[in-house]
Amino acid sequence: MRSVLVRVVEGVRWYVRELTGESTYDRYVAHVRAHDPDARVPSRREFERLRTDRQDADPRQGFRCC
Known part of the structure; x- marks a missing residue:
C-alpha cells in the first residue's frame, strides 16, 4: 500500500x-551540463x-497573463 501511495x-x-x-530550470541545467560541462550555469534567479x-x-x- 505504501508504495502505491508514494507513487x-x-x-x-x-x-x-x-x-x-x-x-x-532543472531541465535547462541538465542540458547545459550535458553539452558543455565547463559552461557557467546561471542561478535560478538569473535564469x-x-x-x-x-x-x-x-x-x-x-x-504570460501578467
Whole structure:
C-alpha cells in the first residue's frame, strides 16, 4: 500500500512541477551540463529573469497573463 501511495504522491508532484514550470530550470541545467560541462550555469534567479525578459520581448514564445 505504501508504495502505491508514494507513487501517487510522486506523480502529483511531477505534474504540479510541470504545470507551474518549476522543472524548466532543472531541465535547462541538465542540458547545459550535458553539452558543455565547463559552461557557467546561471542561478535560478538569473535564469528566471532571462526567461521573463525573453517572453516579454516575444509574447508568442510563452503565455504570460501578467
